[in-house]
Amino acid sequence: MDASFWHRKWAANEIGFHESTVNPLLLKYIEALTLAQGSRIFLPLCGKSLDIHWLLSQGYRVAGAELSEIAIEQLFAELNLTPDISTVGELRHYSAKNLDIFVGDIFDLTGEALGQIDAIYDRAALVALPQETRLRYSAHLAAISDLAQQLLICFEYDQSLQDGPPFSISDEEVRQHYGKLYALTLLARIDVPGGLKGKCPAHENIWVLSKY
Template structure:
């Protein structure tokens, strides 16, 4: 999953991972994070997800990270916002009312650049990465957010039936990446209607990760 892979997907419009509507699991389960209004939510590998619009309308502040500048231009267009653009280390910062998006390689992002976040909403990041990168990514998220709670949405399917992304992430994986640091609670597990990419039976699962030291 090199950077060129994702840039080409966005340039060609091969973005089947982009949902055309707000994810209903976000609407149903986000309250389990028990956050105050105006809390700052980190959305890693956010693309142009409509979920950000929902979070903003609920009174939250959003900070995202995304490799594709094309995706973020389209995101701000969807939101009807004209971003202020500046340099942030090796990346760009797209900024609007209650929204900051870092455009660049998430693995170069620092906790100082990200600043304080109150929670993480991960719908499309962990499942987008192959297993070796998921280990590195989970370590990064813990460091960047200082073990902030997470709402994590994953797919569980027979990996040999289809190449990712999205990749299958099962309970064992969640416990491997996060179990030492978080209490991991499965909030929902149900069949993905229509299957994954319309052809593979899959479960969609929602996990709540809370700092085990809190």
């Protein structure tokens, strides 16, 4: 799976992964993060998530990284915002009040370009990446964020019954990626109603990752 896979999905509007409501797990568990008013939250591989709309409405500042420029053009249009667009290294930077989105390969995003953030909300990034990419991703995310606290949501299911994405991420794998860097707390394990894509039993694991 490479960048062209996601570009094709957005170009063809095959975006079943895009949720039509704010994620209820964000609403329920954001308080597990230590956030002051106006905190800056980073959403990796954010798409045009409605979670961004909600976070902005709550007075948070939002940063994101997304491969598809189509997704980000739609995001700003749906927010009724006209972005300032600039080039930052290999990335395109879309910005408006309290919002910064970096378009391109997340591995081209540096900590300097991203700037200071107070937390990471990873609902759809780690689970979207194939196994061979996830270790590199988790290390990169920790590095560019200066080990910012995280709210991490993962699917877990029998991977032999269903192809990803989203991929299955076990508790053991979360510890492999983040256990040496963060204190890990599993907040909840919730069954997915009807199973994953209606094909196999699955649950979502909600983690909070806190800097030692």
